[in-house]
Amino acid sequence: MIISLQHLHFHYRKAQPVLENVNLSLAPGRIYGLLGRNGAGKSSLLYQLCGLLFPTSGECKVMGYEPAKRLPAFLQQVYLLPESFHLPDMNITQYLRLFAPFYPSFDHDAFKRHLVAFEIPREQSLQALSHGEQKKVLISFALATRAKVLLMDEPTNGLDIPSKRQFRKVIAGCLEPDQCMIISTHQVKDLDSLIDEVLILEGHGILLQESVSRITEKLSFRQVMSLEESEAPIYSEGALKGYVVVAVNRQAEHSRLDMEMFFNAVMVEKEKILSLFQQ
Amino acid sequence: MQFSFARFSYLFKLQLAANRKLYLLSMAAMAGVMLCFMFLSVFTSKNGFQFENQIDFVTVALILSGAFFASLIFTQYGDKDKRIQSILLPVSNAERLAVAVLFVFFLFPIVFLLLYFICIAIVNTVDVQVLGNRNDIYMLGGIEGQYLLMTFGLVQSVALLGAIWFRRFTFVKTIVLVCLTAIFIAGANDVINKVVVKDASAKVAGYHAKVNKLPFPVRYEIVGSSPYRSMRFSGKSEYGYYIDGSSYWLSLPDHQMLFFLIFLGLIPLFFFYVTLAKLREQQL
Amino acid sequence: MEFNNTQAIYLQIADYVCDQVQLQHWPPEGKVPSVRELAVNLEVNPNTIMRSYEYLQQQGIIYTRRGLGYYVSEDALRKVIALRKEQFLQEELPQFFRKMFLLGVELDELKARFEKFKTRQAKA
Numbered sequence: 127m128i129i130s131l132q133h134l135h136f137h138y139r140k141a142q143p144v145l146e147n148v149n150l151s152l153a154p155g156r157i158y159g160l161l162g163r164n165g166a167g168k169s170s171l172l173y174q175l176c177g178l179l180f181p182t183s184g185e186c187k188v189m190g191y192e193p194a195k196r197l198p199a200f201l202q203q204v205y206l207l208p209e210s211f212h213l214p215d216m217n218i219t220q221y222l223r224l225f226a227p228f229y230p231s232f233d234h235d236a237f238k239r240h241l242v243a244f245e246i247p248r249e250q251s252l253q254a255l256s257h258g259e260q261k262k263v264l265i266s267f268a269l270a271t272r273a274k275v276l277l278m279d280e281p282t283n284g285l286d287i288p289s290k291r292q293f294r295k296v297i298a299g300c301l302e303p304d305q306c307m308i309i310s311t312h313q314v315k316d317l318d319s320l321i322d323e324v325l326i327l328e329g330h331g332i333l334l335q336e337s338v339s340r341i342t343e344k345l346s347f348r349q350v351m352s353l354e355e356s357e358a359p360i361y362s363e364g365a366l367k368g369y370v371v372v373a374v375n376r377q378a379e380h381s382r383l384d385m386e387m388f389f390n391a392v393m394v395e396k397e398k399i400l401s402l403f404q405q
Numbered sequence: 406m407q408f409s410f411a412r413f414s415y416l417f418k419l420q421l422a423a424n425r426k427l428y429l430l431s432m433a434a435m436a437g438v439m440l441c442f443m444f445l446s447v448f449t450s451k452n453g454f455q456f457e458n459q460i461d462f463v464t465v466a467l468i469l470s471g472a473f474f475a476s477l478i479f480t481q482y483g484d485k486d487k488r489i490q491s492i493l494l495p496v497s498n499a500e501r502l503a504v505a506v507l508f509v510f511f512l513f514p515i516v517f518l519l520l521y522f523i524c525i526a527i528v529n530t531v532d533v534q535v536l537g538n539r540n541d542i543y544m545l546g547g548i549e550g551q552y553l554l555m556t557f558g559l560v561q562s563v564a565l566l567g568a569i570w571f572r573r574f575t576f577v578k579t580i581v582l583v584c585l586t587a588i589f590i591a592g593a594n595d596v597i598n599k600v601v602v603k604d605a606s607a608k609v610a611g612y613h614a615k616v617n618k619l620p621f622p623v624r625y626e627i628v629g630s631s632p633y634r635s636m637r638f639s640g641k642s643e644y645g646y647y648i649d650g651s652s653y654w655l656s657l658p659d660h661q662m663l664f665f666l667i668f669l670g671l672i673p674l675f676f677f678y679v680t681l682a683k684l685r686e687q688q689l
Numbered sequence: 690m691e692f693n694n695t696q697a698i699y700l701q702i703a704d705y706v707c708d709q710v711q712l713q714h715w716p717p718e719g720k721v722p723s724v725r726e727l728a729v730n731l732e733v734n735p736n737t738i739m740r741s742y743e744y745l746q747q748q749g750i751i752y753t754r755r756g757l758g759y760y761v762s763e764d765a766l767r768k769v770i771a772l773r774k775e776q777f778l779q780e781e782l783p784q785f786f787r788k789m790f791l792l793g794v795e796l797d798e799l800k801a802r803f804e805k806f807k808t809r810q811a812k813a
Binding site for chain 1: 694697699732737740
C-alpha cells in the first residue's frame with residue numbers, strides 16, 4: 127500500500143470536526159476518484175496526504191513517510207495540483223529552469239510532450255496565459271515530476287471542453303505501475319473513464335471505497351421506458367425518454383458505471399447500497 | 406536537520422528570479438529616496454551634510470529599511486495559493502532559513518551600503534566642490550559603526566521571526582515587536598543603572614573626594630548610559646554644576662565583557678531557532 | 690471513439706478491437722496497439738484496456754508474446770464472427786422476435802426482404 131491512514135482525525139476547532147476516524151489503504155498503479163459534496167473534506171484529505179495539514183490524532187503514512195514531517199525526499203515524490211494556484215511572472219522555459227531541479231526524476235521530454243498535447247506555446251509568459259492554460263502548464267509540470275503520489279484537486283475546473291479531452295489523453299498515457307493518482311472532483315462526467323476506484327467522502331469519513339468493476343458487478347445501470355421494466359430498482363431519475371435506473375445486478379449484466387447516478391444513489395439510499403457491498 | 410547545498414542554491418536562484426523585478430525597483434526607489442534626503446540636507450542646513458548627520462542617517466536608514474526587507478522575506482506564506490506551493494516545494498526548513506539569512510543579513514546590507522556609498526559620494530562631491538563645505542564621508546568606522554552592525558543584527562533577527570510569525574501586516578507588527586523589545590531593553594537598562602549607581606556612585610564619590618581632597622561633598626550622577634555600553638559618571642557640586650576632572654567610566658572587566666558579547670551574539674541564533682520551529686509548524 | 694452509456698467500457702473497447710479485426714484493419718498475426726497507446730487514443734484508464742485485452746485473450750482473439758505485447762490470433766476473424774453470432778443469437782434475436790410477435794410479423798414475410806437485402810449487399 128502506498129497510502130495508509132488509520133483512525134485519522136482532524137479538526138480546526140474542537141466543535142467542528144473535518145475528518146473523523148478515516149481509514150484508508152490505497153494501492154499504486156491506480157487512479158482513485160474522490161467524490162463528495164461541497165465541504166465534505168475532500169481538499170482537507172488531500173492536504174493531509176501531502177503534509178499541508180497535520181492530523182489531530184491517528185496515523186498517516188504515505189510511501190512509508192510521515193507527511194507532516196515534510197522531508198525533502200518525501201516532497202520530491204508527492205505533487206499536489208491545487209484547485210487555485212499562482213504562477214510567478216516569467217515564461218515557461220524560465221519556470222522549468224527554476225522549478226524542475228527540485229524534482230530529481232523530472233522528465234523534461236514528458237513535459238514537452240504534454241505541452242504539445244495541450245497546445246501551449248513554450249515561449250509564452252505565464253502571466254499572459256489564461257487561467258485554463260496556466261492550469262494545463264501546471265498539470266504538465268505535475269505529471270513530469272513523476273511523483274509517486276499525484277493529488278489533483280478539481281483538475282478539470284476551468285478547462286474548456288477540448289482541454290478536458292486532452293487532459294484525459296495525457297493522464298491515460300502517464301500512469302505508471304508504481305504511481306498512485308487521486309483526483310477529487312465534482313465533475314464526474316469528465317473523468318469517469320479514467321477512474322479505477324471510487325472513494326466517497328461523507329459525514330467526515332470514507333463512506334465507500336470500491337473498484338468500478340465491483341460496483342458494476344453488484345449494480346446495473348440502465349435506461350428504461352417505465353420503472354416496471356426494471357427489476358429491483360434502488361434509485362431512479364427521470365430522463366427525457368423514461369428513466370435512468372440503478373438496480374441490483376441479478377443477471378450478471380455488464381453495464382457501464384454512471385458515476386454521477388451512483389453518487390446520487392449512494393447519497394439517497396445509503397443503507398441499501400452499503401449493505402450490498404458488505405456481503 | 407537536513408541540508409543540501411544543491412537545494413539551497415536552487416531556492417536561492419528561485420527567490421532571486423521570482424522577485425527580480427521587485428528587487429530592482431526597490432533598489433532604484435531606495436537610491437532615489439536617499440539622494441533626495443541627502444540633497445535636502447545639503448541645501449537646507451548651514452554646513453551641508455555633516456559627518457554626525459551622516460552617522461544618524463545611515464543608522465536609521467539601514468535599520469528601518471533592513472527590518473522592512475526582512476519582514477517581507479517570507480511573504481509567500483501570507484497568500485493561500487502561494488503558501489500551498491511554497492510549503493510543498495521539496496526543500497528543508499534549514500535550507501529555507503539559510504536562504505532567508507543570506508538575503509537578510511548579507512545581500513541586503515551589501516546592496517544597501519553600496520547604494521549608500523554611491524549616493525553619499527555624489528552628494529559629498531557637490532557638498533564639498535560646489536558649496537565649499539568641509540565635510541568628510543562617514544565610513545562606518547568607530548564605536549558607532551560597531552554599534553550599528555550589532556543593532557542591525559539584532560533587529561534583523563527579530564524581523565525575520567516576525568516575517569514568519571505574522572501572516573498579515575507583517576511589517577507593522579514586526580516594527581511594533583522591535584519597538585517593544587527596544588523599550589524593554591531601555592527600561593531594563595534604566596533599572597540596572599539605578600541598582601548599579603546606588604552602590605557605585607557612593608564609592609566613586611568617596612574615592613574622588615579622597616584623591617582630590619575636596620572641601621565639599623560631591624554628588625555623582627550618570628551622564629552617559631546606553632544599553633551594552635560603559636557608563637559615564639560625573640561629579641556635581643552641591644550647587645549643581647559639574648566639577649572638572651571628575652568624570653569616571655564604569656565598564657565591565659574584559660573577560661566579563663567578552664561573555665557579554667558572546668551572549669549578545671547568541672540572541673540572533675535563538676531567534677533563528679524559533680524561526681526554524683515556526684517554519685516547521687506552518688500548516689495551511 | 691464515443692462510448693455509449695449502457696455497456697461496460699471494457700466490453701465496448703473489446704467490441705472496438707473486434708471491429709478492427711473484422712474489418713481487417715488489424716490482420717492476423719499483426720501487432721495490437723500497446724495498452725498505453727490505446728489508452729491515450731480512447732482517453733481511458735490503462736487498467737481498463739488491460740481488462741479488455743484479458744477478456745479478448747480468454748476469447749482467443751488476441752494472444753500475448755512474452756515481452757513483445759499483444760498480437761491478433763491467426764484465426765481471430767473466425768472467432769470474432771463466432772463470438773458475435775453467439776451474441777446476436779443470445780441477446781439481439783430474442784428482442785427482435787419479441788417485436789415480431791407484438792406486431793404479428795411472420796417469418797415468411799421477412800424471407801423475401803432478406804433475400805433482397807443480400808443481393809443489394811453483394812452488389813455494393
